Every structure is written in structure tokens, then in C-alpha cells.
Amino acid sequence: MTTSAQPSVVASVHGLRKSYGPAENQVVALDGVDLEIERGRFTAIMGPSGSGKSTLMHIMAGLDQATAGRVRLGDQDITDLDDGQLTILRRRRVGFVFQAFNLVPTLDVAANIRLPFELDARRPTGEEQSWIDVLVSTLGLASRLGHRPHELSGGQQQRVAIARALATRPELLFADEPTGNLDSRTGRSVLALLAAASTEYGQSIAMVTHDPIAASYADRIVFLADGRVVEDRPRSTAEQISALMLGMERAA
Numbered sequence: 001m002t003t004s005a006q007p008s009v010v011a012s013v014h015g016l017r018k019s020y021g022p023a024e025n026q027v028v029a030l031d032g033v034d035l036e037i038e039r040g041r042f043t044a045i046m047g048p049s050g051s052g053k054s055t056l057m058h059i060m061a062g063l064d065q066a067t068a069g070r071v072r073l074g075d076q077d078i079t080d081l082d083d084g085q086l087t088i089l090r091r092r093r094v095g096f097v098f099q100a101f102n103l104v105p106t107l108d109v110a111a112n113i114r115l116p117f118e119l120d121a122r123r124p125t126g127e128e129q130s131w132i133d134v135l136v137s138t139l140g141l142a143s144r145l146g147h148r149p150h151e152l153s154g155g156q157q158q159r160v161a162i163a164r165a166l167a168t169r170p171e172l173l174f175a176d177e178p179t180g181n182l183d184s185r186t187g188r189s190v191l192a193l194l195a196a197a198s199t200e201y202g203q204s205i206a207m208v209t210h211d212p213i214a215a216s217y218a219d220r221i222v223f224l225a226d227g228r229v230v231e232d233r234p235r236s237t238a239e240q241i242s243a244l245m246l247g248m249e250r251a252a
């Protein structure tokens, strides 16, 4: 086994608070969250509707700013970065996969996958193009490169979104209900791909989900309730996760 100089934590938040609205009518979305996301692992973030999952993910990904607390990505404290710096950080260091795929309808598959490079005003290097070729073939998209998103199935569109998100080898991939729009069989194949990206390529992944089956693909499951971390479990079966969720609902 080789020892890595990389720290084992890819992202962290400490004392994270986020509130919305004026003081007299304030909604507290995150109420003091401390969390470390481990490098090279697949972490699921679960919790009831309104528990703060999306808010946490958006702040960790530099899409939103904290009210209080610190946020780190890799070895950098990103808490006080301005909008321009956050835009560059998102473009270069994180990847996103959303429920709604978010592909550009006028671009073909190849151009959608290359988009992060275009937005950074550069072309993929030879090594990056080789990696894109690996992604395209692993994800079964080779015969679809000239197609537009509307010519693809939901599962194929999500695979394009995953290829696009992994193309720049992001330090951390964020996935928000990535299988929410897919039938269960296609959803499972997308989850297996994410799990393989983590185990085979060391990709760090943080995935928000409501679905115990989706979370069962992760190495670790963090549960939020009312803006706080209430459980933190290693890999579990869908049945164990469902039982835990039920127990938490009863206790609430």
C-alpha cells in the first residue's frame, strides 16, 4: 500500500450555521454542523425534508454562503471567498450531478461533456482527453456522442451528466438525488457507477438522498434532522437504513 501525502479529509465544515430571512421571522436551516467528508470515499447525506441537506451541500460546494462557521475544501478555507473566487472553485475543483441532469439541450453529448473545459476557456489536455475517452466507454456513451440530450433516455442523460462531472477529475463530486428521475433499475446502474468511481478511481463523492437503497451504495451515511447531524453510520443495508429512519421519525 502506498502512503498518500493527501490529507484524508476532502471537505469539512465546523460550527456551520445558516439562517434565512429577517431576525423576527428567521428560518434556521443549519444549526451548528461539524462534518468531515473523507477523501476517496462515497458519503451519503440523508434526513427528512427540510432537515438542511441541500443547504449543507450548497455551502460545501461554494454555491451558497454560511451565516457562521468555517468551510474547507481540500487544504483551503473557502468560507470568505467572493463570488468570482467561488465560481472558479466550482468550475475547477468540484463536480455536480443533479436530479434534473442539467445538460445543455442544444449541445451534443460530446460537447456537453467538454463544457467544463469550454467554460474555463481551455481544451482538455491529451491526458484529460484520454480520461474522457475512458469515461465515455465505461459509461456506454461511445455511440451517442453526436446525439442531443432529448434523443437520450433518462439514464443515458444522467450518465452524460456523470461523465461531464467527472471529466475534470474534481476533488469532490456532489450528487443531489441523482437517481430521483430514473426508474429503479436505471437508478441502480447509476449508483453502481458512482460507487465504482469511488472504489476504482478514488473519487470523493457526497450524495444527498432520501432513498435508503441509494444510500446503501455509500461507504458512510450521515443523517441530518433540524439542521444538525444526528447519526453517522458506516456502510449499511437499505433495510438497516430504513429501520433507522423509521426510529428517528418515531423519536421526533
Ligand SMILES: Nc1ncnc2c1ncn2[C@@H]1O[C@H](COP(=O)(O)OP(=O)(O)OP(=O)(O)O)[C@@H](O)[C@H]1O
Binding pocket: 020, 021, 027, 028, 029, 047, 048, 049, 050, 051, 052, 053, 054, 055, 056
Ligand atoms: N432560500 C431560502 N429561503 C428561506 N428558507 C430557505 C431557503 N432555502 C432553504 N430554506 C429553508 O431551510 C430549511 C432547510 O432546507 P433544505 O432545502 O436544505 O432542506 P432539505 O433537507 O434539502 O429538504 P428536501 O429534502 O425537502 O429537499 C427548510 O426549512 C427550508 O424551508
